[in-house]
Amino acid sequence: MxxxxxxxxxxxxxxxxxxxxxxxxxxxxxxxxxxxxxxxxxxxxxxxxxxxxxxxxxxxxxxxxxxxxxxxxxxxxxxxxxxxxxxxxxxxxxxxxxxxxxxxxxxxxxxxxxxxxxxxxxxxxxxxxxxxxxxxxxxxxxxxxxxxxxxxxxxxxxxxxxxxxxxxxxxxxxxxxxxxxxxxxxxxxxxxxxxxxxxxxxxxxxxxxxxxxxxxxxxxxxxxxxxxxxxxxxxxxxxxxxxxxxxxxxxxxxxxxxxxxxxxxxxxxxxxxxxxxxxxxxxxxxxxxxxxxxxxxxxxxxxxxxxxxxxxxxxxxxxxxxxxxxxxxxxxxxxxxxxxxxxxxxxxxxxxxxxxxxxxxxxxxxxxxxxxxxxxxxxxxxxxxxxxxxxxxxxxxxxxxxxxELLSVRRISGPPTAEGVRTNIAVALRYYDAWLRGQGAVALDGLMEDAATAEIARVQIWQWLRHRVIDRETVTRVLDEEIARLGADYPWARIDEVRELFERTALQPELPLFFTPDAYSRHLVRRAERRA
CATH class of the missing domain: 3.20.20.360 (Malate synthase, domain 3)
Structure with a gap:
């Protein structure tokens, strides 16, 4: 053929x-x-x-x-x-x-x-x-x-x-x-x-x-x-x-x-x-x-x-x-x-x-x-x-x-630190902002972050909240602080969209399997129908 x-x-x-x-x-x-x-x-x-x-x-x-x-x-x-x-x-x-x-x-x-x-x-x-x-x-x-x-x-x-x-x-x-x-x-x-x-x-x-x-x-x-x-x-x-x-x-x-x-x-x-x-x-x-x-x-x-x-x-x-x-x-x-x-x-x-x-x-x-x-x-x-x-x-x-042995996670379990909570929220927010503006690989604090690491950041916050090893008040406070830092560091950041995306993907009772499909449909799709 x-x-x-x-x-x-x-x-x-x-x-x-x-x-x-x-x-x-x-x-x-x-x-x-x-x-x-x-x-x-x-x-x-x-x-x-x-x-x-x-x-x-x-x-x-x-x-x-x-x-x-x-x-x-x-x-x-x-x-x-x-x-x-x-x-x-x-x-x-x-x-x-x-x-x-x-x-x-x-x-x-x-x-x-x-x-x-x-x-x-x-x-x-x-x-x-x-x-x-x-x-x-x-x-x-x-x-x-x-x-x-x-x-x-x-x-x-x-x-x-x-x-x-x-x-x-x-x-x-x-x-x-x-x-x-x-x-x-x-x-x-x-x-x-x-x-x-x-x-x-x-x-x-x-x-x-x-x-x-x-x-x-x-x-x-x-x-x-x-x-x-x-x-x-x-x-x-x-x-x-x-x-x-x-x-x-x-x-x-x-x-x-x-x-x-x-x-x-x-x-x-x-x-x-x-x-x-x-x-x-x-x-x-x-x-x-x-x-x-x-x-x-x-x-x-x-x-x-x-x-x-x-x-x-x-x-x-x-x-x-x-x-x-x-x-x-x-x-x-x-x-x-x-x-x-x-x-x-x-x-x-x-x-x-x-x-x-x-x-x-x-x-x-x-x-x-x-x-x-x-x-x-x-x-x-x-x-x-x-x-x-x-x-x-x-x-x-x-x-x-x-x-x-593939599932032996319990041997390294431990409570999250305050620094770990803040880092996850900051990485997710900053990566989301870059992603919404069309950038998929971002250097943050000496590491190249991509969608995979942003996914880890937001699901860890979700998991810690679900099992009450951190409380929602702490997460909300850190979220407010990191949103303010993001806006101060990057005046062009899409603050409202970033916050909404984080709340949808990390703070809801049911965990979305990926952040990308919904965020893509809501924010990155720009249709102008024509025939090829």
């Missing part, structure tokens, strides 16, 4: 922007429409299954490794596809939104991989969504250089030696309301995946690499199977050999941690491994078990990667990946450089300890949020890997992880 035969038209419900016609071509929209027609019902069923599973767990059903797939876990013979070109060495991966400035900085960073993040690091305004696709297209075509209005130049320093681009589309829980198919919004992940795949898959193949992806917030093997079927269909439609796509899955939900092998198995012809998405993992844990007192967590800063349940999660991830020939990629170093030498050195010391632990545990690479951290991360992994591209040969057969 060729794209000229497609007839599943998608309507654009947004005003045209500069160069949008290069991305929103009739053929590209037909391609997205074909995917939406084929997979909409399964996506809806899987979202309903998420809700059913949440209700089962809330009612006391135990979370364990599934009995139905024990044969997959016990069969030692199967492996994932071998590493694809450009993904053999992944010792340093840098992440960030695909705006033009970040695109140039990431491609100049010296990392092996750049994850262009349409999800947690991008506020999904229409301009950001289509502008990100233009940045990727221009980067592949080596025409990304630009000069700002202030005269600052952004140029690729070595266009022949750039990191491999891996795209993270938005999660299944999100829609793209500026595109309509069959009277309903197009699923956001199909938009991000589909536009990039349509315009850039063959270009990447011609350049000696391929269309590579990170898959966020999967909760079970069925969601991995859905993505695999989408890859198969997309490759068939555009005449691209089956198995060309590669995808790394972020294990960032507690339920996915119990199905790591199954997720690899479902994606095995397209798999490039798993990633320890630790911030979203903490968010998922709180969201899933927030109704239970034995899952109360202390301040976010106190929940380190050395906590027993986090150690169990990461060690199981490495063992699972290496047993199946897949890459295991470590978590985010969120620190950003400081002009204060003492603060800067303290931040680098934390990053060093974190990356040394990952490299020694068997991870094949890790994430950083800022180009300044690339040399340190590379140095640490070079020290362990040497000339080898990875350490997949380390089977970690010494690791045995039980369901109880």
């Amino acid at each position: 060729t794209t000229t035969e497609l007839t599943h038209r998608v309507r654009v419900l947004a005003s045209p922007g500069d160069r949008h016609d290069e991305i929103l071509t009739p053929a590209a929209l037909d391609f997205i429409g074909t995917l939406a027609a084929a997979f909409h019902e399964r996506r809806q069923w899987l979202l309903k299954e998420r809700r059913r599973q949440a209700l089962r767990l809330a009612s006391g059903s135990p979370l364990d490794f599934p009995l139905a797939t024990s044969a997959v876990r016990s069969d030692a013979s199967w492996r994932v596809a071998p590493p694809a070109h450009g993904l053999t060495d992944r010792r340093v991966e840098i992440t960030g939104p695909p705006d033009r400035r970040m695109t140039v900085n990431a491609l100049n960073s010296g990392a092996q991989v750049w994850m262009a993040d349409f999800e947690d690091a991008t506020a999904p305004t229409w301009e950001n969504v289509i502008g990100g696709q233009l940045s990727l297209l221009d980067a592949i075509e080596r025409r990304i250089d630009f000069t700002t209005e202030e005269g600052k130049e952004y140029r690729l320093t070595d266009p022949d030696r750039l990191p491999t681009i891996v795209v993270r589309p938005r999660g299944w829980h999100l829609d793209e309301e500026h595109l309509e198919f069959d009277g309903r919004p197009v699923p956001a992940p199909l938009v991000d995946f589909g536009l990039y795949f349509f315009h850039c898959a063959q270009r990447q193949i011609d350049a000696g690499q391929g269309p590579y992806f990170y898959l966020p917030k999967l909760e079970n093997r069925y969601e991995a199977r859905l993505w695999n079927d989408i890859f198969v269909a997309a490759q068939e439609i555009l005449g691209i050999p089956r198995g060309t796509v590669r995808a790394t899955v972020l294990i960032e939900t507690i339920t996915a941690a119990f199905e790591m092998e199954e997720i690899l198995y479902e994606l095995r012809e397209h798999s490039s491994g798993l990633n320890a998405g630790r911030w979203d993992y903490l968010f998922s844990l709180i969201k899933t078990f927030g109704h239970r007192t034995d899952f109360l967590l202390p301040d976010r800063a106190s929940v380190t990667m050395t906590a027993p349940f986090m150690r169990a999660y990461t060690e199981l991830l490495v063992r699972t990946c290496h047993r199946r020939g897949a890459h295991a990629i470590g978590g985010m170093a969120a620190q950003v450089p400081s002009k204060d030498p003492a603060v800067h050195e303290a931040a680098l010391a934390k990053v060093r300890l974190d990356k040394e632990r990952e490299a020694e545990d068997g991870f094949d690479g890790s994430w950083v949020a800022h180009p300044a951290l690339v040399p340190l991360c590379r140095e640490i992994f070079n020290g362990v890997l040497g000339d080898r591209p990875d350490q997949r040969n380390r089977s970690r057969d010494d690791v045995e992880v039980t369901a109880a």
Whole structure:
């Protein structure tokens, strides 16, 4: 089948922007429409299954490794596809939104991989969504250089030696309301995946690499199977050999941690491994078990990667990946450089300890949020890997992880501190304000905050209130104070909208699963209906 035969038209419900016609071509929209027609019902069923599973767990059903797939876990013979070109060495991966400035900085960073993040690091305004696709297209075509209005130049320093681009589309829980198919919004992940795949898959193949992806917030093997079927269909439609796509899955939900092998198995012809998405993992844990007192967590800063349940999660991830020939990629170093030498050195010391632990545990690479951290991360992994591209040969057969160990939160429980309460409220408010203004990755107090860390901040406040370890009067007082500080520091801040969003997502009796869907519909959607 060729794209000229497609007839599943998608309507654009947004005003045209500069160069949008290069991305929103009739053929590209037909391609997205074909995917939406084929997979909409399964996506809806899987979202309903998420809700059913949440209700089962809330009612006391135990979370364990599934009995139905024990044969997959016990069969030692199967492996994932071998590493694809450009993904053999992944010792340093840098992440960030695909705006033009970040695109140039990431491609100049010296990392092996750049994850262009349409999800947690991008506020999904229409301009950001289509502008990100233009940045990727221009980067592949080596025409990304630009000069700002202030005269600052952004140029690729070595266009022949750039990191491999891996795209993270938005999660299944999100829609793209500026595109309509069959009277309903197009699923956001199909938009991000589909536009990039349509315009850039063959270009990447011609350049000696391929269309590579990170898959966020999967909760079970069925969601991995859905993505695999989408890859198969997309490759068939555009005449691209089956198995060309590669995808790394972020294990960032507690339920996915119990199905790591199954997720690899479902994606095995397209798999490039798993990633320890630790911030979203903490968010998922709180969201899933927030109704239970034995899952109360202390301040976010106190929940380190050395906590027993986090150690169990990461060690199981490495063992699972290496047993199946897949890459295991470590978590985010969120620190950003400081002009204060003492603060800067303290931040680098934390990053060093974190990356040394990952490299020694068997991870094949890790994430950083800022180009300044690339040399340190590379140095640490070079020290362990040497000339080898990875350490997949380390089977970690010494690791045995039980369901109880993955859920052993009680051993680090403790009351929140006054500082922890204030930090969570301040981070949520400041991130919400930036997000509402179109910025998805924000440096706050020496850390790069994104949607995942904002989610942790607001669900911790909700959990602490629910179990009365803090009182509403304290939260209201701190909220008033931090709102006043936000307005004083940023006179342009959208104070009323920020406060309303925080109250809706952190202070209501029922916890919203994510802050982004409702906030997106209320604040970021700008429809101006027209036909493409």
